[in-house]
Amino acid sequence: MELIVQRRIKQVLKGDQNAFGEIVELYKDKVYQICYRMLWDRYEAEDAAQETFIKAFINIHTYDPGKKFATWLYRIATNLCIDRIRKKKPDYHLDAEVAGTEGLNMYSQVASAEKLPEEAVENLELKETIQAAIFKLPEKYRSVIVLKYIEELQLQEIAEILELPLGTVKTRVHRGREALRKYLRNV
Amino acid sequence: MASCQKEIVRLMHRYLDGELVSGEKRKLKAHLESCDNCQQHFLELKKTIAFVQSASHLQAPEGFTENVLLSLPKEVKTIGMQRWIRKHPFFVAASLFLTLMTGGFFSLWQQETENFAFTKHENLQVENDTVIIPAGEKVKGDIVVENGNIRIEGEVQGNVTVINGEQYMASAGNVTGDIEEIDEAFGWMWFKLKKTAAGVFD
Numbered sequence: 001m002e003l004i005v006q007r008r009i010k011q012v013l014k015g016d017q018n019a020f021g022e023i024v025e026l027y028k029d030k031v032y033q034i035c036y037r038m039l040w041d042r043y044e045a046e047d048a049a050q051e052t053f054i055k056a057f058i059n060i061h062t063y064d065p066g067k068k069f070a071t072w073l074y075r076i077a078t079n080l081c082i083d084r085i086r087k088k089k090p091d092y093h094l095d096a097e098v099a100g101t102e103g104l105n106m107y108s109q110v111a112s113a114e115k116l117p118e119e120a121v122e123n124l125e126l127k128e129t130i131q132a133a134i135f136k137l138p139e140k141y142r143s144v145i146v147l148k149y150i151e152e153l154q155l156q157e158i159a160e161i162l163e164l165p166l167g168t169v170k171t172r173v174h175r176g177r178e179a180l181r182k183y184l185r186n187v
Numbered sequence: 188m189a190s191c192q193k194e195i196v197r198l199m200h201r202y203l204d205g206e207l208v209s210g211e212k213r214k215l216k217a218h219l220e221s222c223d224n225c226q227q228h229f230l231e232l233k234k235t236i237a238f239v240q241s242a243s244h245l246q247a248p249e250g251f252t253e254n255v256l257l258s259l260p261k262e263v264k265t266i267g268m269q270r271w272i273r274k275h276p277f278f279v280a281a282s283l284f285l286t287l288m289t290g291g292f293f294s295l296w297q298q299e300t301e302n303f304a305f306t307k308h309e310n311l312q313v314e315n316d317t318v319i320i321p322a323g324e325k326v327k328g329d330i331v332v333e334n335g336n337i338r339i340e341g342e343v344q345g346n347v348t349v350i351n352g353e354q355y356m357a358s359a360g361n362v363t364g365d366i367e368e369i370d371e372a373f374g375w376m377w378f379k380l381k382k383t384a385a386g387v388f389d
C-alpha cells in the first residue's frame with residue numbers, strides 16, 4: 001500500500017488532484033474512525049476527517065517520503081481532534097450523537113431502543129457503553145487507547161504519531177487501560 | 188487491597204504490551220494463581236481490552252472523498268495564471284508600468300537592466316542586483332525593486348516593495364511606510380495591481 005501511496009503523492013506534488021482522491025479513498029475509513037472515537041459525534045468526526053485530508057493536501061510538500069505516510073496522516077488527525085476537544089465545553093458529551101442514528105442523543109436512543117429485538121438492544125447498549133467509556137478518558141489517554149486498540153498500531157508508531165517518547169506512551173496506555181477497567185469492570 | 192498490587196499490576200501491563208521476559212512471566216503466573224485480588228484485576232483488564240477491540244469498525248460517510256476534493260484549494264487556477272503570465276510578459280510589464288504611473292512616480296522609473304528594475308532615486312547605490320540605501324541617506328518616496336534585492340541602511344520615507352527579491356534591513360535602517368515582498372505570487376500581485384488601479388480611478 002505504501003508503494004502506491006508514494007507514487008500518488010508524487011502525482012499530487014505535480015498538481016494532480018485526482019491522485020489525491022485515491023489517497024483519500026485508501027485512508028478515509030481509518031481517519032474517520034480515529035476522529036469518531038476521539039470526538040464521538042458523527043458530524044464533528046466527518047468535519048475533522050475532512051479537515052485532516054485538506055491539511056494533508058496543503059502541506060503535502062512537508063511530508064518526508066522516507067517515513068510512513070499513515071504516521072504523518074494520523075498525526076494530523078489526532079492533533080486536529082485534540083485541538084477540538086480542548087476547545088469544547090466539558091459537558092459536551094451529554095448530547096453526543098449515537099452512531100447510526102439521525103439526530104438522536106444518548107437519551108432519545110434509550111427510548112427508541114425499546115422497539116428493537118432484545119439482543120440487538122443489548123449489543124447496541126454494550127457498544128454505546130464502550131464508546132462512552134473511551135470518551136470518558138482524558139484526551140491524552142484516549143488518543144493512545146484509540147490508536148493501540150482500535151487502529152491496532154504498535155507502541156513505537158503511536159509514539160511517532162503523537163511525537164512523544166516511547167516511555168510516555170507506555171505509561172499512558174497503562175493508565176488508560178486502568179481507567180477503562182474501572183469504567184467497564186461491572187459491565 | 189493487597190500489598191502485592193502495585194508491582195504485580197505493573198507486570199500485568201507489561202505483559203499486555205508483550206514486554207515480559209520468561210522469568211517475569213512465570214512470576215506473574217504464579218502470583219495470579221495464588222492471589223484472588225490480582226487474578227480478578229487481570230481478568231478485568233483482559234475483558235476491558237476485548238470490549239474496546241470489539242468496537243465496530245466504522246466507515247467514512249458516503250460522498251466523503253468527493254467532498255474532500257471539492258474543498259481543496261483551487262491550485263489549478265493559480266498554475267493557470269502563472270503559465271499565462273509567463274506567456275504574456277509584456278502584459279505584466281505593462282501592468283507594473285501602470286501601477287508605477289498611477290502611483291505618481293512614473294518619471295522616476297527609468298533604470299532597467301534586463302529584468303532587474305527599480306525606482307530611481309538620487310541617493311541610491313547599486314551593487315550587482317542589490318539596491319542600497321546607504322547609511323545616513325534619506326530617500327523621499329516609494330521604492331519598487333523587481334528581480335533584485337534591497338538593503339536599507341539609511342531611511343526611506345515611503346513604501347518599499349520587493350518583487351522576486353529580498354529586503355535586508357540594517358539595524359539603523361528605517362522605513363516609514365510598508366515593506367512588502369512579493370514572490371512568485373503573481374496571482375496575488377495581479378489582484379494587488381487591480382486594487383491599486385481601482386483605488387486611483389475611483
Ligand SMILES: [Zn+2]
Pocket residue numbers: 189191192195218222223224225226
Ligand atoms: Zn496479588
